[in-house]
Amino acid sequence: MNRADRHRWMLYCLSDGNKIPYGINGHWGLTDGQPGTLAQVDALWAKLPCAFAGRGYVPHIDDDLGCLDFDDLTHPFWPQLLTFTHCELSPSREGGHAIVTINREAKERLKGIRHIYGIELFSDSGFFTVTGLALNTLPIADASDHLCGLADRLNLHPANGQAITPSCLLPIDYLRGALRLIDPNCSWHDWFQALAAVHCATGGSYAGKTLLHEWGRTGSKYNDASRDKIDRDWDKLDDTKRKYDPDKTLQILQRANTSGRVTLDWSKS
Numbered sequence: 001m002n003r004a005d006r007h008r009w010m011l012y013c014l015s016d017g018n019k020i021p022y023g024i025n026g027h028w029g030l031t032d033g034q035p036g037t038l039a040q041v042d043a044l045w046a047k048l049p050c051a052f053a054g055r056g057y058v059p060h061i062d063d064d065l066g067c068l069d070f071d072d073l074t075h076p077f078w079p080q081l082l083t084f085t086h087c088e089l090s091p092s093r094e095g096g097h098a099i100v101t102i103n104r105e106a107k108e109r110l111k112g113i114r115h116i117y118g119i120e121l122f123s124d125s126g127f128f129t130v131t132g133l134a135l136n137t138l139p140i141a142d143a144s145d146h147l148c149g150l151a152d153r154l155n156l157h158p159a160n161g162q163a164i165t166p167s168c169l170l171p172i173d174y175l176r177g178a179l180r181l182i183d184p185n186c187s188w189h190d191w192f193q194a195l196a197a198v199h200c201a202t203g204g205s206y207a208g209k210t211l212l213h214e215w216g217r218t219g220s221k222y223n224d225a226s227r228d229k230i231d232r233d234w235d236k237l238d239d240t241k242r243k244y245d246p247d248k249t250l251q252i253l254q255r256a257n258t259s260g261r262v263t264l265d266w267s268k269s
Contacts, residue, residue: 004039007037008057008063009056009058010022010023010036010056010127011044011052012052012053012055013053014053019091019129021056021058024041030126030127041055053091054130055130056128057128057130058127059122059125060124061107061125065100065101065102066100066102066122066143067097067098067100067123068081068098068100069090069095069097069120069122069128070097075119080146081096082136083138084141084146085100085141086134086139086141087138088131088135089135090131091129096135097131099130099140100147101143102144105144106123106145106147175198175202176214176215180215184215185219185221188229191221194212195230195233195234196237199237209230213227213230
């Protein structure tokens with residue numbers, strides 16, 4: 001069946017910045033609103049041209065269409081999708097949508113991607129907007145294997161998709177650039193937060209610890225004692241793992257890399 005003929009299309013309006021889906025039966029919401037074909041949705045929009053902001057697609061676990069929604073176009077995974085499958089701008093023009101086909105196995109593995117790390121996957125629930133603001137001329141590609149690889153990279157548990165400490169979420173060059181924006185002569189409290197961020201972003205890998213030492217050597221605090229302290233604190237995080245907040249520590253580096261500044265106070269993260 002042509003995707004335009006599937007009864008999975010809805011319109012949406014904006015209310016306080018939120019996208020509210022609207023069905024062809026005249027009801028709001030995904031529960032009460034009835035999806036229709038693209039032709040039915042467009043006919044309704046033509047009758048009420050000022051009532052709606054756009055159209056969207058309602059994916060289902062047994063449906064093969066999905067969308068990776070990126071908050072912005074600087075995300076390290078975005079260029080891979082842009083050269084792989086059909087992509088378009090989001091309604092805000094600040095983010096991007098990679099439209100893909102995806103099999104059920106990949107959907108199950110990727111259930112944990114719900115707006116973590118600047119990506120949200122719509123593949124089995126909710127709805128995603130379709131703007132028509134194409135960024136390439138590629139056809140919609142089967143991204144099942146590609147996205148399973150992404151699941152491995154984000155280290156999502158295949159059974160329930162719950163996000164745990166990623167093995168290599170951010171490229172080393174990305175981390176190196178973020179660390180350059182943090183003063184290596186900061187307090188030991190701030191040092192530990194930077195250490196926790198790198199530990200989290202690299203899953204406690206040797207490469208992550210090496211990168212932290214590389215950064216530390218650029219400051220006056222780095223000596224034999226501080227080198228040993230880094231190793232002890234790094235190993236301590238290996239033992240305690242989830243006793244620190246991985247999202248907040250990653251925010252430290254992500255914000256530093258994207259905005260050119262960093263706030264090391266977690267209460268401001």
